[in-house]
Amino acid sequence: MQKHQVVMTGALMPPALERVQAVCEVKLWDQGGVIPREVLFDWLRDAVGLVVTGKVRVDDELLSHGPNLKVIAQSAVGYDNIDIPACIRHGIPFGNTPGVLVDATADLTFTLLLSAARRVHEGWNFVREGHWSLGKDLPYGTDIRGKTLGIVGMGRIGAAVAARARAFGMKIIYYNRTPRSDEAAIGATYQSFDSLLAQADCIIVLTPLSAATKGLFGREQFARMKPTAYFVNASRGPVVDTAALVEALTTRKIAYAALDVTDPEPLPADHPLLKLPNILVTPHIGSATTETRTAMSQLTADNLLAGLAGKPLKACVNGEVNYK
Ligand SMILES: NC(=O)c1ccc[n+]([C@@H]2O[C@H](COP(=O)([O-])OP(=O)(O)OC[C@H]3O[C@@H](n4cnc5c(N)ncnc54)[C@H](O)[C@@H]3O)[C@@H](O)[C@H]2O)c1
Numbered sequence: 001m002q003k004h005q006v007v008m009t010g011a012l013m014p015p016a017l018e019r020v021q022a023v024c025e026v027k028l029w030d031q032g033g034v035i036p037r038e039v040l041f042d043w044l045r046d047a048v049g050l051v052v053t054g055k056v057r058v059d060d061e062l063l064s065h066g067p068n069l070k071v072i073a074q075s076a077v078g079y080d081n082i083d084i085p086a087c088i089r090h091g092i093p094f095g096n097t098p099g100v101l102v103d104a105t106a107d108l109t110f111t112l113l114l115s116a117a118r119r120v121h122e123g124w125n126f127v128r129e130g131h132w133s134l135g136k137d138l139p140y141g142t143d144i145r146g147k148t149l150g151i152v153g154m155g156r157i158g159a160a161v162a163a164r165a166r167a168f169g170m171k172i173i174y175y176n177r178t179p180r181s182d183e184a185a186i187g188a189t190y191q192s193f194d195s196l197l198a199q200a201d202c203i204i205v206l207t208p209l210s211a212a213t214k215g216l217f218g219r220e221q222f223a224r225m226k227p228t229a230y231f232v233n234a235s236r237g238p239v240v241d242t243a244a245l246v247e248a249l250t251t252r253k254i255a256y257a258a259l260d261v262t263d264p265e266p267l268p269a270d271h272p273l274l275k276l277p278n279i280l281v282t283p284h285i286g287s288a289t290t291e292t293r294t295a296m297s298q299l300t301a302d303n304l305l306a307g308l309a310g311k312p313l314k315a316c317v318n319g320e321v322n323y324k
């Protein structure tokens with residue numbers, strides 16, 4: 001039986017990769033970094049399937065180099081790098097990985113808040129430098145019990161963060177594109193964006209990146225927050241204006257930031273954010289556990305194989321596409 005020609009811009013986890021390789025001839029970019037665009041264009045010429053991992057921009061230009069593409073599957077829930085209208089124009093279904101990464105990402109997001117509030121990483125650095133007693137170099141942290149948490153983007157991951165925050169005794173308010181009909185079950189109260197900014201002791205951002213959310217947090221928004229506010233971003237870097245965040249942290253418009261995502265990514269070693277004392281940064285590891293990355297890879301393989309068979313994808317973003 002002739003195998004399907006598939007391009008992968010990075011490896012899926014072994015069990016999923018093996019499933020795909022059993023029925024597909026896979027051209028895999030395994031040299032680290034982002035696959036150069038010219039290489040990708042060349043590889044796409046005969047491909048019927050494309051698996052995207054990492055920062056690959058899928059647009060009209062790319063799709064025009066893959067005239068035989070029947071499906072694109074990305075191992076991530078966020079798809080701000082994919083031009084969905086272009087996929088529809090080219091008649092290509094696009095699949096992502098919602099749901100399976102909710103708990104891992106919510107765990108990491110809440111860990112960022114706790115680590116920042118309790119100065120965990122600073123404590124560790126302090127001990128490694130040979131210190132022990134608290135002094136001016138290791139200020140007290142802050143309690144989160146009884147504090148107001150504002151979640152911006154109350155979707156799947158936002159609701160899972162709310163469940164964790166409830167267990168820690170926080171009061172939860174949220175701002176979303178539309179209020180949720182199940183907010184009583186989530187234990188959160190809808191607020192306007194400005195009201196949330198003014199009331200929250202801690203703010204967690206979990207919206208997708210879109211035209212509406214790019215730069216949602218800028219100078220004006222940081223100025224509206226409490227000077228004691230903790231700010232956590234686990235969505236996408238460009239939802240925050242980085243220069244405005246640096247200024248807000250430097251001038252203590254807000255107290256502290258913890259970021260799993262930044263703009264740019266990766267942050268250059270000499271970036272101003274990394275020089276600040278009141279920040280914690282992790283390298284976009286929200287979903288990075290073995291179990292979750294395996295589940296994401298399996299769902300990506302499911303989407304790919306369904307698309308190659310001309311069947312509806314398990315998780316399809318552009319469900320209205322006419323299957324080739
Ligand atoms: N740090 C990581 O590793 C990591 C992991 C997974 C997801 N993410 C990011 O988290 C995002 C959310 O994932 P999810 O599965 O919870 O998605 P989701 O679609 O379930 O939730 C997103 C929520 O944001 C809301 N929203 C959209 N636009 C908005 C706007 N303009 N203003 C206010 N709210 C808005 C939506 O109504 C929805 O409730 C992803 O798109 C991705 O960018 C990051």
Ligand SMILES: O=C(O)[C@H](O)CO
Nearest residue numbers: 075076077078101287
């Ligand atoms: O969107 C996602 O799934 C995460 O950011 C992993 O890339």
